[in-house]
Every structure is written in C-alpha cells, then in structure tokens.
Amino acid sequence: MTAPKSDLPQGTLDLLILKIVALGPVHGYAIAQRLQQVSRDVVQVPQGSLYPALHRLENRDLLAADWSETESGREAKFYRLTRKGRKALETEAASWQRLSDAVGLILGMAEGGAQ
Amino acid sequence: MKWWQRLWRRNQMEEQLDKELRFHLDQQTADLIAQGYDPEEARRQARLTFGGPEQVKEDCRDARGTRWLEDMWQDLRYSLRMLRRNPGFVAVAVLTLALGSGATTAMFTVINGVLLKPLSYPEPDKLVTLREHTEEYGDQWGFAYLSFLDAKHESRSLAMAAWTYGGGTVTEPGEAEYVDGLQISAELFPVLGVTPSRGRAFLPEEDRPGAAPVIIISHSLWQRRFGGSPGAVGEKLIFEGKAYTIVGIAPSGFQLSAEADVFTPLGQNIEPRMQNRDAHFIHVLARLQPGVTLRETQTELALITSHRSKQYPKSDAGRDVVALPLRQELVGDVRPTLWMLLGAVSLVLLIACVNVASLLLARAVSRERELTVRMALGADRGRLMRQCLTESALLGLSGGVLGVLLATIGVRPFVTFWPGSLPRAEEVHLDWRVLLFAVAVSLLSGLLFGLAPALRAPSLELERVLRAGARTVVGSSRRLHSGFVISEIALAVVLLVAAGMLGSMLLRVSSLDPGINIQNAVVARVALSPSVLASPTQARVAWQDLLDRARQLPGVRSVALTDIVPMREGENNLSYWATPVPPPQNEEPLALASSVTPDYLTVMGIPLRQGRFFNEQDRMGHELVVVIDDALAQHAFDGREPVGKHLWIPAISPDPVQVVGVVGHVRHWGLAGDDQSRVRDQIYYPFAQVPDHLMHFFSSVMSIAMRTDIPPLNAVEPLRREMRTAAGDEVLYEVRTMEELVSGSLARQRFLLLLFGIFAGLALLLACIGVYGVLAYLTGQRVPEFGVRMALGASTGNVMQLVLGQGLGIILTGVGVGTVAALAAGRLLQHLVDGMRPAGPATFALMISVLVGAGLVASFVPARRASRVDPMTALRQE
Numbered sequence: 001m002t003a004p005k006s007d008l009p010q011g012t013l014d015l016l017i018l019k020i021v022a023l024g025p026v027h028g029y030a031i032a033q034r035l036q037q038v039s040r041d042v043v044q045v046p047q048g049s050l051y052p053a054l055h056r057l058e059n060r061d062l063l064a065a066d067w068s069e070t071e072s073g074r075e076a077k078f079y080r081l082t083r084k085g086r087k088a089l090e091t092e093a094a095s096w097q098r099l100s101d102a103v104g105l106i107l108g109m110a111e112g113g114a115q
Numbered sequence: 116m117k118w119w120q121r122l123w124r125r126n127q128m129e130e131q132l133d134k135e136l137r138f139h140l141d142q143q144t145a146d147l148i149a150q151g152y153d154p155e156e157a158r159r160q161a162r163l164t165f166g167g168p169e170q171v172k173e174d175c176r177d178a179r180g181t182r183w184l185e186d187m188w189q190d191l192r193y194s195l196r197m198l199r200r201n202p203g204f205v206a207v208a209v210l211t212l213a214l215g216s217g218a219t220t221a222m223f224t225v226i227n228g229v230l231l232k233p234l235s236y237p238e239p240d241k242l243v244t245l246r247e248h249t250e251e252y253g254d255q256w257g258f259a260y261l262s263f264l265d266a267k268h269e270s271r272s273l274a275m276a277a278w279t280y281g282g283g284t285v286t287e288p289g290e291a292e293y294v295d296g297l298q299i300s301a302e303l304f305p306v307l308g309v310t311p312s313r314g315r316a317f318l319p320e321e322d323r324p325g326a327a328p329v330i331i332i333s334h335s336l337w338q339r340r341f342g343g344s345p346g347a348v349g350e351k352l353i354f355e356g357k358a359y360t361i362v363g364i365a366p367s368g369f370q371l372s373a374e375a376d377v378f379t380p381l382g383q384n385i386e387p388r389m390q391n392r393d394a395h396f397i398h399v400l401a402r403l404q405p406g407v408t409l410r411e412t413q414t415e416l417a418l419i420t421s422h423r424s425k426q427y428p429k430s431d432a433g434r435d436v437v438a439l440p441l442r443q444e445l446v447g448d449v450r451p452t453l454w455m456l457l458g459a460v461s462l463v464l465l466i467a468c469v470n471v472a473s474l475l476l477a478r479a480v481s482r483e484r485e486l487t488v489r490m491a492l493g494a495d496r497g498r499l500m501r502q503c504l505t506e507s508a509l510l511g512l513s514g515g516v517l518g519v520l521l522a523t524i525g526v527r528p529f530v531t532f533w534p535g536s537l538p539r540a541e542e543v544h545l546d547w548r549v550l551l552f553a554v555a556v557s558l559l560s561g562l563l564f565g566l567a568p569a570l571r572a573p574s575l576e577l578e579r580v581l582r583a584g585a586r587t588v589v590g591s592s593r594r595l596h597s598g599f600v601i602s603e604i605a606l607a608v609v610l611l612v613a614a615g616m617l618g619s620m621l622l623r624v625s626s627l628d629p630g631i632n633i634q635n636a637v638v639a640r641v642a643l644s645p646s647v648l649a650s651p652t653q654a655r656v657a658w659q660d661l662l663d664r665a666r667q668l669p670g671v672r673s674v675a676l677t678d679i680v681p682m683r684e685g686e687n688n689l690s691y692w693a694t695p696v697p698p699p700q701n702e703e704p705l706a707l708a709s710s711v712t713p714d715y716l717t718v719m720g721i722p723l724r725q726g727r728f729f730n731e732q733d734r735m736g737h738e739l740v741v742v743i744d745d746a747l748a749q750h751a752f753d754g755r756e757p758v759g760k761h762l763w764i765p766a767i768s769p770d771p772v773q774v775v776g777v778v779g780h781v782r783h784w785g786l787a788g789d790d791q792s793r794v795r796d797q798i799y800y801p802f803a804q805v806p807d808h809l810m811h812f813f814s815s816v817m818s819i820a821m822r823t824d825i826p827p828l829n830a831v832e833p834l835r836r837e838m839r840t841a842a843g844d845e846v847l848y849e850v851r852t853m854e855e856l857v858s859g860s861l862a863r864q865r866f867l868l869l870l871f872g873i874f875a876g877l878a879l880l881l882a883c884i885g886v887y888g889v890l891a892y893l894t895g896q897r898v899p900e901f902g903v904r905m906a907l908g909a910s911t912g913n914v915m916q917l918v919l920g921q922g923l924g925i926i927l928t929g930v931g932v933g934t935v936a937a938l939a940a941g942r943l944l945q946h947l948v949d950g951m952r953p954a955g956p957a958t959f960a961l962m963i964s965v966l967v968g969a970g971l972v973a974s975f976v977p978a979r980r981a982s983r984v985d986p987m988t989a990l991r992q993e
Contacts, residue, residue: 029142052171075138076138
C-alpha cells in the first residue's frame, strides 16, 4: 500500500506529466526521474500513482504510446503527446499560470500590509 | 484502442502492463546498483519506493474505464464455471423458473395481443365507440337510427359511422346458405380508414332508401362463391331474395365485433324501426377529427344530447352519450379475466422465484467460507454481491429463454380452449413487446431471488466465520429460509383457495335449476325462403307450415318457434309498467321479451305456475295477451294475483295487455350469470299477435325448438330434408341442443377453474419442494445436534417429532399469512367472475388441509433421515 506522500494539488500530476511528455517521447521511469530532478526533489510523486495517471491520460487520448527500444536495448513503453494532449496542455498550463499569479498577488498583498 | 478492443485483448493488455512495470523496477534497481547499493538491497529499495505492484496494477486497470465490463465478463465466466459444477441444482432452478416465467409470458402474450396492441386501423387511438347511457341501465344502449343521423350532422369533432347486424340467406350463385352480415352506413369504411381490397366502399347516395341495391362481400365469401375471381365486382348476388350488385370486396380478415360475409347500406333499410326513436339497435363508431381531444368530444356530445332530449322528450329524456375507446367494444368483457389470470400466473412465478432463492441461499451458506476467504484476500463487498447477482441473473435469463419457448408452445392451446372465441385472437403471437417483457421478467426475477443470498453472503465477521469452519454457521439463514417457505406457502394458499372457490362455485351453480328441461331439446335458427318474407300473410303461412311438417317427423314430440333462446346470444329488452301511470321516462323496468308459439312451454319444459299459456285463439284480432315469469310477477305485482291484471308494454301495444299466466323463471343469462343480470323479468307474447309491419323483422330472427323422443340431433337432418323439398331456399343454421347451451353458459367458469387448478397444483408442488428443500437443509445442519440429543437418550421418535414440529410451525405460519391474503384475493375474484360467493370455511378447511398434508409429507423425508442419525458418526463429524 502506498500512502500519498506528495502535496501535489488535485490535477497537477496530469499537467506535469503532459509537460514532461511534451519534450519528446519518454517512458514511465524516465518521467518519474525527470519529475524528481526538475523539481529538485520538492515534488515527490508516489511512483505507484504515476502509472494509473499515465493510463488514464492514454485512455482519454491525451497521450499515445508505442513500444520501442531504449538506449540500453530493452523494450519500454514510450509515451508521446497527441494533438489533443498538446491542446489540453496549453489550456491547463495557462489556467494554472493564471491561478498561481492570482495566488501570488494575494500573498504579496498580505505581505505589504493592506491599508 | 477502442473500449471493445480492450475487452478482447485483455491478455495482451495484462502482459504489457506487467512488462511496463517490470521495466520500471529493473531500471530503478539498476540505477540504485550504479549508486553503490548491493543488488539485494537495491531491489528492496526499488520495491519500497514503487509500492505493491498488484495494487498499482489494479489502479491501472481501473484507469482504463472499461473495468465494469471486464468485471462482468469475468463474473460471467466464473458463474458459468460454478453453475457447470452443479448441474443438478441448475436443472432444478432453471426448470422451476422456466415454468414460472413461461406461464407468465404466455399470459402476457395473450394480453398483449388482445388488450395492448393498437387496433390494426390507421391512427387507432382516435377511434371511439359511442353508446347511449341512462341512469338505470348504464352505457349498454345503442342509438336509434334517427338519433345517429342527427348526431352525425351536428357533430364537428367526430366523423361518425353506424352499423347493425343484418345477416340473411344468399341463394345465388351457388347453394342457399345463411351468412352473417352487417348493415353499415356509407361512412364506415372511410371512418375506420379501411379501403376494400377490390372495388370501392359505398357512396353517400347509396346509403338512402330507394337507392340501387349494392353490396360489399367479405374476402372469404369472395373465395367461397366466386373462387377469388377478379370479375366478381359488378356481378349480382341474390341476398334475401333481392339482386344486389357487388361493388367491393372487403380486405381479408376485416371484422368488427363479429365476422360478417356481406355488408349492405344501412340507409336502404326501410323497416319501421329505422324511424323509431325508441329502437336502440344502431352501433355507432367515430373517429376524432384532427386535433380534437376526447374531452372536447365529450362536451360536444353533451350539448348535442341535451338539445335532443329537449326536442324529443318522449323518447330521449334522461339519455346521455358517452364515447369509449373502440378497442374496448371490440374486446368486450375479457379484460378483467385476462388481467386476473396474469395476476394468478405471477403468483406462480413468485413462488418459483422464492423456491430458487432458498436453493441459492442454501448454497450461499455452504459457500460462505469461500466468499469469506475471498474477502480476506481483498475483494470488496460490492464486488462479491455483483458476482452473486451475476450468477442469479444468468439463472434467471436461462429460465426466461426456456420460458419463452414454453410460452410459444403454450399460448396456442390457451387461445384454442378459450371458451367461445377470444376477441382479436389472430393478434396473439410473439413480438418484441413480449420478448421485452420476458427479458424484464427473467432479469427481475433473477434479481429478486438473487438479492437475499447476495446481501447476506459477504458478512463482515470474517474472523468468526474463518475460525468457526463452515458447518456450524447457520444463525440468521435459518430465519431467512423459514421466511422464504412461509411466503411460498402463503402464496400457495391464495391460489388453492381461489381454485377452491371456483370449484365450489361450479358445483353449486351446476346443480342450479336452469328453469327448463334441457334433455332432448334442440334449437336452430331458420331462414325462410326470401320470397315469402315480402308478405306478412305468406310469412305466417310459411311458419305454420314449417311447424306442421316438423311435428310430423318421427321422434319429434312437440315443436315451437321463438325469437329468443335461453342462454343463447340475443336479447330483446322491453320496458313495461303495471299501473296506468307510467314511471318517469327511461326509468321503467325492463323485461326480456320472447315471442313464442303455443307449444313453447312444453318444448322447453318450463313449469306453468298459474293461469294458462297461449293457445291457437291468441292471434291477430283477439285480445293481446302476455305470460310473465315469477320474477316479474314478484317484481311488479308483489304477491298479488297477477292473472287477469294488465301490463303496459309500449313496444307491443299502446293499450294495456292482459296477463293470462305465470310461468317459472328461466336462467336466460346463464346458470352463473343470471342472478347478477340487470334484466331478470321475463315476458312471453304470442308470435301470432306480432303485427304485420313487424313480421318481416321477426321472421329474420326466429328459431325453431323441438322436443324429441330420440337423441335430439337425430331429428335435425330429417327436418332439413323436409325444408329442402318445400322451397329449396330455406336454411337451418346454428343448431344447438339445450344441453350444449346450458353447459356453454358455464364454459368461462370451467375454463378458469381448469387454469386455476393448474396454477394451484403447480403452486402446491413448488411449495412442497420448498418445504422439503429447506427442512432437508436445516436438518442437515443440525445433524451434530441430533447426535448429541440421541447420545443423551432422545429416541428416534423424539427427533422425528422435533423436525416435523419445525416443519409444521413453518407451514402453519404460512397458512396464517396466506389465509389473510386469500380473503382479499377472494373478494377480487367475486368481482370478476359471475356467480362467485365468498369462500366458505369448508373451502378454506379443505384447501388448507390439502396443503398441510402435502407439506407434512414433504417434511417426513428429512425427519426420517434425521431420526436415523447414528450418534457416533454425528458426533465424530463435529
């Protein structure tokens, strides 16, 4: 049993996955590594919930997958973004940006003291 | 991949999932080794960060979104495997269900065809039948022809058409033959939306007195007499001695309430009753104009009738018109009977369901360990319940499929054996509605009998169950089991008591005195030669001649004529009163009037109570006389001497007529139906005193009745020969012995008794199987207990008593519940079947003792088995 370790807000995992996959075809393990590296270990994705998320996105046709060989010569499942996935990434990212800007503004205002 | 592809490539998907996750783990392990961990530790770390692979796999499967389908597929295969392992159980369950759902589906097939399917006319829901309605006699009235014409012209919301019966003799081409016919108004075919298959319908100008005689013939008459020749349209047909030109051929299968072979224009009829506002013999049907609702029609009709009763207060005061769906008229009175039968048959289905439920429950209890283990391994409760329900749905559906098969076989005999003819019988066959019904019924019953075991199966007390071992877990299931059997028995009581009520009613009613001597009497309708009908005098002579010649036949004791035959269809209800002041309009009492010849009393064997019956002196020119039955004597004269008194019967004469005798009451409306009929009073008047202008009409409805010394049907052929030598175009038809008519009047009740007998028998059988099954199961569970009891000194008798006592307790509780239900059901039955009386204690006692007896026999086997338990073996089992 894996208890959720990350404090990722609801739905952000999908967004992060989409963003990483957008950089080029990549397999599940690499996605997990990339998530950890890029976020400087701040984002702790429970690896157990990564795969259900990948399958869900594939099921919604945001991702497509093919089996091909890695550099080490093993077969792995590589995910890539579909056109629908790219569109979803754009809208999701934009709305996330808006939200985080707004949150930043509010937090900044509290810091300066409202007169 | 589409969802259905995923379903089929399940194995491939599983493989890929496994491969993907393994790749992840391997990769992580490799990385960790590279970081300096030793391989064993690296693998452990990788596993830890990844989490339980099976759990991840489950989550991934859920993410596919087709999980429920996959589960169902899995459940289905699992159920099939389980069921295949218990062929005996499956056979019993499926067969039981097939019987129940088959009977229900067969009944529904009939109801669907007769009551539910729309009529086969265009826009059938716009068709209505119009009836006149009075306070006292309800909406059983037809229209007078003139009222029909008025209403037709005044109504804006309805297109109306009229028809009445009008059979007669066809003499050419071919042999003389009596055919059923209808006189119809020109609007009838257009209003129904039917076009003749050849030729045309009547034109409005043909629907008038004096127009050229035209006729439409049925498809079957066309085949019979013209060999289906296309040239028949335009040919002549001699009908009732008159040459008609055939203008059309009705489509095959066309019929109104009854089949007819000829259709003539109603408006050409010049009988006096066509102009009589008191003669209510016209049936009116109508089609709502586009956009008009039934309610608007009703308002308009109320306006028209109130106007009419002001204009013709003498004939039409107090009369309303009601519009009813046409289907109701065509289907007649079978509706409540059919619904009642469906109700009864559903009880059988319910018993079958309960039976299977208790079988399933027994299995669920013995599978409790299996289910608990599965729960302990992580299966969730809902999932296990679904598994159980899948199994019972599968059973239900297989029962349903077999049931549909049984229904297709069973529905034909049902329609054939229906007493009389079932209306719209040709519409009764399997269609999508029936199939839908069957599927719904079998799924629903599957759910019904699967639910109890399913709800119970995954009990949450895992630990207790696992520790206890399978056998000692009985507890709540015993109560549930007994509950099942109790409800089964209660349902069986309802059906048994209903069958008992019908049986005792038939016994009672069959022994009733019909009021006539039914042995050695035969009646037949007579169509005189059309040539003599034109003249009343000639018709009188022809009838007298027929009587004289029939009387000469060997073996014939006496002969009479009558227009109304007891217990045969046909009636003539006349209003009468016994004081010079008439009662208010349309509130006069009605009496069934028969026009007869003097020997009628002897022929029918009706007892003469007072005064005299008719003789040869009672003819035209002498005082008009009537004879009444004792019901009318009681009703109108209330114990005072009726002979010599007078009655006012406007339909017979404007002046009062003298009562010369009183005779016994005849159960004209059937042995069972007569007591409840609205019109019970009876009047006889001499055929010889029928006025000239009515002679033609009466001649077309008269029947001959003969009392014989030989078997009555043997006298028919000589009579027919005699009639053939006379003119060659006189016809004898609808020959019936009085015995046939009397027994036919109970046909509906007998048929119901037969069906209820079958249902009750089935219910009894199923309930006994239920009692047996449950007791066998419960005693099986208690074997160790019996062992202990016997080891402590209980005798075999004690143990048997114990088990029988338990059985009896269940049975008696069921009987108690069932008795209450049966009382309610009995009241319903009383409403629906003529002649029913409340179920007497004798009926209850008999039926209940049959049930208790059968139930005890069923409990005897398990009781005996229990008493033979060897204490040593039993104790070792524990």
